[in-house]
Amino acid sequence: MNQKGILLVNLGSPKSTSVEDVKEYLDEFLMDEKVIDYRWIFRALLVQGIILKTRPKKSAEAYKTVWTDEGSPLIVISKHLQKRLQEIVDVPVGLGMRYAEPSIKTGIQELVDQGVTEITLFPLYPQYAMSTTETVIDKAEEVRLKFFPDIKINYVEPFYDREIYINALAESIREKLPADFDLLQFSYHGVPERHIYKTDPTNTCNMNTCCQKEDNPSHKFCYRHQCYKVTELVCKKLGLPKEKVMVTFQSRLGKDKWMEPYTDATLEGLGKKGIKKLAIVCPAFVSDCLETLEEISVEGKEIFLHGGGERFDYIPCLNEEQSWVNVVKTLSEEKLNDFYFH
Numbered sequence: 001m002n003q004k005g006i007l008l009v010n011l012g013s014p015k016s017t018s019v020e021d022v023k024e025y026l027d028e029f030l031m032d033e034k035v036i037d038y039r040w041i042f043r044a045l046l047v048q049g050i051i052l053k054t055r056p057k058k059s060a061e062a063y064k065t066v067w068t069d070e071g072s073p074l075i076v077i078s079k080h081l082q083k084r085l086q087e088i089v090d091v092p093v094g095l096g097m098r099y100a101e102p103s104i105k106t107g108i109q110e111l112v113d114q115g116v117t118e119i120t121l122f123p124l125y126p127q128y129a130m131s132t133t134e135t136v137i138d139k140a141e142e143v144r145l146k147f148f149p150d151i152k153i154n155y156v157e158p159f160y161d162r163e164i165y166i167n168a169l170a171e172s173i174r175e176k177l178p179a180d181f182d183l184l185q186f187s188y189h190g191v192p193e194r195h196i197y198k199t200d201p202t203n204t205c206n207m208n209t210c211c212q213k214e215d216n217p218s219h220k221f222c223y224r225h226q227c228y229k230v231t232e233l234v235c236k237k238l239g240l241p242k243e244k245v246m247v248t249f250q251s252r253l254g255k256d257k258w259m260e261p262y263t264d265a266t267l268e269g270l271g272k273k274g275i276k277k278l279a280i281v282c283p284a285f286v287s288d289c290l291e292t293l294e295e296i297s298v299e300g301k302e303i304f305l306h307g308g309g310e311r312f313d314y315i316p317c318l319n320e321e322q323s324w325v326n327v328v329k330t331l332s333e334e335k336l337n338d339f340y341f342h
């Protein structure tokens, strides 16, 4: 008899806020060929020769400002989600991170130790990206082949346009959105434009209005489209007019051209354009983390207020809200049932 299980997978955080641990984490993360997609030698020159010389110290300082007694917010929240899901499903639920610990191997082992032979792996990213969804699947397949050749894994697909997810996100925003806001900014994690072209099997996305068009064959692999789609569906649900909404992209790294408009540059200029009361939400992340708690809630707020803004409301990620736990349950169970049809 096959025993099923669910493995939640998130990005991962350093073990601690020490510069050495942050360096080890950034090394694993940025040496991933689906994150910095240069030939090995150029990637190593850039990451190990340049980025790792200075960034670990700066990032360690940033991590210190968000770290909790229980550890990194991203890991703590993911563990809470695992626990909340375990309370409402009747198969074992494990947790793994793409980088650092608990690793995907640790997560699979945790399930195998409970007798699991068929795993539904849930990448905790609403939108598809080479640097997130794809690298999680690659890693899980590598680990499976090497250490667990007898188990089966299937994958929950990106869920950016699923009604249950949109409902949960829209409801969560509705509850926290102040009545008198001037603008609701949707800030998504950016990626280099090159990644979008590279993962478009149809070669039809030109990074212009095509991403916002209703139909384009590239949409299934277009991270940019999927970000705009989430925004469009949430705004429709909330009845928000276009003039009160804006999409931007945050957290860029290096000298490549990343998707625009940039969150920081936009925040700088909003005050002068008459936006005094800003609400901001980050739907590329399902768990609050360094990029939302520090880059947006602290740095982003400072930039906005310095540019003439007056009130800044950060709307938290779905984290461990019950509606979100229910979404994870529903999407996981669809895939668990899929095993019957193979």
Ligand SMILES: C=CC1=C(C)c2cc3[nH]c(cc4nc(cc5[nH]c(cc1n2)c(C)c5CCC(=O)O)C(CCC(=O)O)=C4C)c(C)c3C=C
Binding pocket: 011, 012, 013, 014, 026, 034, 035, 036, 055, 059, 072, 074, 125, 129, 131, 132, 189, 190, 191, 192, 251, 253, 284, 285, 288, 289, 290, 291
């Ligand atoms: C939500 C989706 C994410 C995409 C897409 C993504 C792409 C991407 N990220 C980097 C570089 C860094 N990201 C860092 C942190 C970070 N990134 C995501 C998510 C996505 N990244 C999360 C959830 C986090 C937070 C992790 C945490 O511990 O809280 C960092 C590390 C922090 C820092 O030094 O700023 C880097 C570096 C690239 C290059 C990239 C696409 C190519």
Ligand SMILES: [Fe+2]
Binding pocket: 205, 206, 207, 210, 211, 218, 219, 222, 224, 225
């Ligand atoms: Fe596109």
Ligand SMILES: [Fe+2]
Binding pocket: 189, 251
């Ligand atoms: Fe990132």
